[in-house]
Amino acid sequence: MLIKEVCEKCRLTKKAIEYYESKNLIHPQILENGYRNYSDSDISALKEISVLRKCGISIADIAEILISSNKPAALAKCKYITELRMQRLNDIQKCMDSLIANYDVNREFDYLQTHDADLYTVKEKLVFAFPGNYGLYVSMHFGRFLNGTIETEKQRKAYDAIVQYLDHVDVYLPSELSEFLELLFNASEKIDALKMEEEINGKMHKMLADTDCYLERNREEIERYIEFKSSDEYQNSDAGKIQRYMLDFQKESGYQEVLIANMKILSPAYAEYLKKVEAANDIMLKKFPKAKDMYELN
Known part of the structure; x- marks a missing residue:
């Protein structure tokens, strides 16, 4: 079935269908003429996606539901998270109502200090703790794994160890590199930066889904990328300088021992993701030994 008929059957725009394909939610057959041939399973998936999206469920959660062997249970988990968010919004509105009725900041400050673990996601808490580019960078790097709230004492x-680490670690960038990061994260460039992060995450998802096939399918592109990252042009660029700085910083600052170790405790999803990344890295280094020099790996 071609896309025009799919649009009519599923009441979706062509752009929406293409977007869901880019997110690996559907897998139409690509014909010799480049057209997509959508199967009955693609149609069923698109209808399912449409219903779930109208329930306010995120693309990431929909991806998990589509492949789940127990979809009602997977959906119940999403409903629970939605209920938590609704409760957070209700509590925040109560706080605002209290301030409107009686602008007692000390009272609301004390209330929020004792309830913020329930009111805000870990991602939100980190952005509040570190306003500006620093918090934005941390949020962009780890944020997709931190959309839940803190539920256990562990x-x-x-979380406290991560905040302590981030607040006291000695991060120094030369002025030209600081200016480069400012340009990357200023208001006019922020959308592009977020798009770039989304594209990188999309490529990572495809690679982790089937590392061997992905690496072989993209062998020429990967070899060009490794060659560029190893070139004098890249090494002398602002991006190259930042990469070298971050590699040295991670080796010397307790990055792995403190930040990553506690991030795995804070987010089981991140711990699972890291296992997949490490396994994929092992496969990549066997296929592309030069990548070891690119990241100064031993």
Whole structure:
């Protein structure tokens, strides 16, 4: 079935269908003429996606539901998270109503200090703790794994250790590199930066789904990328300088021992993701030994 008929059957725009394909939610057959041939399973998936999206469920959660062997249970988990968010919004509105009725900041400050673990996601808490580019960078790097709230004492201790680490670690960038990061994250460039992060995450998802096939399918592109990252042009660029700085910083600052170790406790999803990345890295280094020099790996 071609896309025009699919649009009519599923009441979706062509752009929406193309977007869901880019997110690996559907897998139409690509014909010799380049057209997509959508199967009955693609149609069923698109109808399912349409219903779930209208329920306010995120693309990431929909991806999990589509492949789940127990879809009602997967959906119940999403409903629970939605209920938590609704409760957070209700509590925030109560706070605002209290301030409107009586602008007692000390009272609301004390209330929020004792309830913020329930009111805000870990991602939101980190952005509040570190306003500006620093918090934005941390949020962009880890944020997709931190959309839940702190639920256990072990997670709370891990979060406190992360905040302590981030607040006291000695991060120094030369002025020209600081200016480069400012340009990357200023208001006019922020959307592009977020798009770039989304594209990188999309490529990572495809690679982790089937590392061997992905690496072989993209062998020429990967070899060009490794060659560029190893070139004098890249090494002398602002991006190259930042990469070298971050590699040195991670080796010397306790990055792995403190930040990553506690991030895995805070987010089981991140811990699982890291296992997949490490396995994929092993496969990549066997296929592309030069990548070891690119990241100064031993």
